[in-house]
Amino acid sequence: MRRITPNNTRTTCKQCSIVCRCLGRNLSAADIEENLGISGCARVLHKQEHLFDMHQPFHSLYIIKSGAIKTFSTTHTGEQQVLGFHQPGEILGLDAVNSRYATTAVALTTTGVCALNKDEVTRAMRRSSAFLEQIMEHYRQELFQEKRMLTVLARKDADQRVATFLLSQIRGCDFFNHSQAELTLPMSRSDIGNYLGLAPETISRVLRRFQEAQLIVVQRNRVNKINSAGLYSMAGESVWLDECSCKQRQCAS
């Protein structure tokens, strides 16, 4: 276990009070931290450092404050299956089964997280039925997203998968008011391919084709001059539309 906690002092981390990313849309860190008085424990992960490992006892939830996290499962032959890329505002660990983490979470870059004790969250749920309902709705949203991903893998070709993926990444950035014209991909081509059920070479080729089609400009991990509308029609179906409309609603409120 490579695990370093440079900033492990127990403290209510106000930085956590950012509106949760769309994926956890009606469950915000602010709800957890401020309304319910749960204090978090700040922690910084270096690149490739594990936040938690599959099968490990479940003890904490984590809110991502900065950076990026990849979650994956490991088959008994040792292969990895990337299951998601997570951005600031997202909550990790809620899918722990039988009190053990169902996935491994690893930092793709230097990442700040806020740890929340499992039992404190449980107590808070008992106290506040509104908070409980938010947690439940979060689960339902997660299930909904996984079903969307199933649809992507079952129905879409390589171009559509990559376009869908890029749009999902843009959305996350956009939510924090980054320019939609630029995007940094903290994960490798292998990771993207693994996530989308494609070979890494295919990711390269699709990105090059997108560039030739004037949809993006790619420079290694940087994606510039993004033609969102073009990607959107390339993705074939408004896979993330509901999320985006949801985001707008949340930003307005």
Place this chain on the structure above:
Amino acid sequence: MRRITPNNTRTTCKQCSIVCRCLGRNLSAADIEENLGISGCARVLHKQEHLFDMHQPFHSLYIIKSGAIKTFSTTHTGEQQVLGFHQPGEILGLDAVNSRYATTAVALTTTGVCALNKDEVTRAMRRSSAFLEQIMEHYRQELFQEKRMLTVLARKDADQRVATFLLSQIRGCDFFNHSQAELTLPMSRSDIGNYLGLAPETISRVLRRFQEAQLIVVQRNRVNKINSAGLYSMAGESVWLDECSCKQRQCAS
């Protein structure tokens, strides 16, 4: 809306008191009906009849008593994506988002269900923290299963997907003590292919190849002489292993 309710009298349906299928393994119908005093409303669906439709207001949960149900989502181009096949003991409707059903559920054959009012279940959750925890664990298990399905779609070839699918169907039957040597598939080849991200022709061809390899004997919707061990190794990875071990545990208790 084709909706017929031959047996719509409000009654506590004791038939619902069957141990929930593995997929909802620690959330049993017995827990809901007997321990918490929630009464269900029996209903019989004819083949192809809809139990609920995507986007419809969420009002009830349903426990499948007999028959088989297919759930799917519809894209805005009108295409269907099959998301699951559900057997007696399973609970449907818990994934409703924003108080609307996230999928459409349709009977694949004559099917008996037990309807549970959403608000009654919510009240029961508030009363019993044990029940609440069961519901939460159910969500986590569902998320875990969806992630497994993602792995199947992202990593496995046609043979492995079909073998995995057949094993998942056997498991459900086995749980109700049917012979493992025979299996009835209530869904069409198109449905299977849609679910697995394959063309219906591919399903036919794979089943024929399995038959030539002495793994099964196929006669339209009937599958006989199933070599579970062979299918298991064909599936490539112990995708449903955890579930099966869970099943054994539950049966023992």
Place this chain on the structure above:
DNA sequence: CGTTTCCTTGACGATTCTCAATTAGGGTGG
């Protein structure tokens, strides 16, 4: 500055899809 890792690009091959024709089953009506 060298080494390592990741990305890119090409050529080839395999799996799977599409299209089309044929066959089998189930249901209906005479």
Place this chain on the structure above:
DNA sequence: CCACCCTAATTGAGAATCGTCAAGGAAACG
């Protein structure tokens, strides 16, 4: 009870997509 019809399943041939293998190059790291 049989004949017919209609849907679903099967099977084949050809094409397209994507994966695999291998080589080269660029960025990052120590």
